[in-house]
Amino acid sequence: MATFRLEVVTAERMVFSDDVNMVVAWGTEGQLGILPHHAPLMTMLRPGDLLIRKDNEEQYLAIGGGFLEVRPDKVIVLADACERAEEIDVTRAEAAKRRAEEILKARVPEVDAAVAEAALRRSLARLKVAEKRRRRLR
Amino acid sequence: MATTQIIRRRIRSIEGTAKICKAMEMVATAKMRRAQHQAVAGRPYADKISQVIADLAAQSRVAEAIHPLLQSREVKRIAIVHMTTDRGLCGGLNTNINRLVAGFILEQNLPVTFVTVGRKGRAFMLRAGQKIHAEFTGISDRPTLFETLPISRVVIEDYSNGDFDLAYLAYPRFVTTMVQRAAIEVLLPIEPAKLPPIQAVDYIYEPKPSVVLNELLPRYVEMKVYHAILELVASEQSARMVAMRNASDNAKDLMEHLTLVLNKVRQETITKEICDISGGAGALARR
Secondary structure, eight states: OOOEEEEEEOSSOEEEEEEESEEEEEETTEEEEEOTTOOOEEEEEEEEEEEEEETTEEEEEEEEEEEEEEOSSEEEEEESSEEEGGGOOHHHHHHHHHHHHHHHHHTOTTSOHHHHHHHHHHHHHHHHHHHHHHHHHO | OOOHHHHHHHHHHHHHHHHHHHHHHHHHHHHHHHHHHHHHHTHHHHHHHHHHHHHHHHHOOSGGGOOTTTOOOOOSOEEEEEEOOSSOOSTTHHHHHHHHHHHHHHHOOSOEEEEEESHHHHHHHHHTTOEEEEEEOOOOSSOOHHHHHHHHHHHHHHHHHTSOSEEEEEEEEEOSSSOEEEEEEEEESOOOOOOOOOOOOOOEEESOHHHHHHHHHHHHHHHHHHHHHHHHHHHHHHHHHHHHHHHHHHHHHHHHHHHHHHHHHHHHHHHHHHHHHHHHHHHHHHO
16 A cells, blocks of 8 residues: 655654555645645644554544645644643543633633634544544453 | 861861752753753754745745745844743853853844843843843743743744844753753744755645745744753753762862861871870980
């Protein structure tokens, strides 16, 4: 199967670097899948899960927004925050989700709704990735 | 001549200082390892984002791509982000960076304002009568990107407002444990790295290039500031470790020397006493 190089980095560390078959990410304009020999592309990412497929094995990363660039030689993901499934603290993510939901429901004026919504999406992405891992382990 | 008692007291005092130095050395060593690791771990992101910006800048030479943060304008005022440590006892680290920046501003014919990070640099600039635009202290030994965002926000916002037209970043660059070199770099406007442009003709942008640049360029500045802070922390701990090692080695030498002196003085006193006694005994025998 054809592969391409994928590199996922945050300002703090390199999270992932390997040859993979496919990547599915949440761009600001919608979900997009990237296969080998994709046309050069530059897109912003929404907080969400990033699916990586390699030799019929699937792996998810939780991404807190960022950028994705498809270059002829490789694909680079510049993530604002990124965790592997096993690194996610589910209780913390759930607390963050509840907090964000409450803020959105109460419409507290001093907290920006967009900020709360972004926080909600980030926590949802984490929970989703953690959930997928739990199911697979079972 | 020094009495044995005074010398003993001196040795004991040096011993105490040596113990403190040794302890600080060990603390710095532990922190240094972590800080060095962190500084190295951040490098891939720095490389990648520089690549991406170089690609973007090479791609879109259209008017649209001339983002305010990329545009160089006539320079009327300069800002320097001056990074030093909060605490001392780290050898010549802060002195070196202060000296470099002081020399640098003497060469400029334009008004300079400072954004200081760390207490040492702030105190130095105040003493030198420089204008301080903003100041940050209390950077932790384990800085996170989040922690450094206020610094980069201030620089980006006030650059955009036109408070200054050129921003430099001055920080001690971590080379090795023994060597830290004070460095000054241009922070704003951003100069895209001159990488060989890749051949791809049509880049697909989602959304428009201007929107992507709008998001990407501030991130680049944030990353640069964060990275400089990491270098600062790694430099601080390394410099402190080396300084403290030198200090405890020195203390050991001093203690050895003083012990020799002490023994000599003690020996002399004993000899003198014996002389006195035998002299007295001889005088008695002769009688």
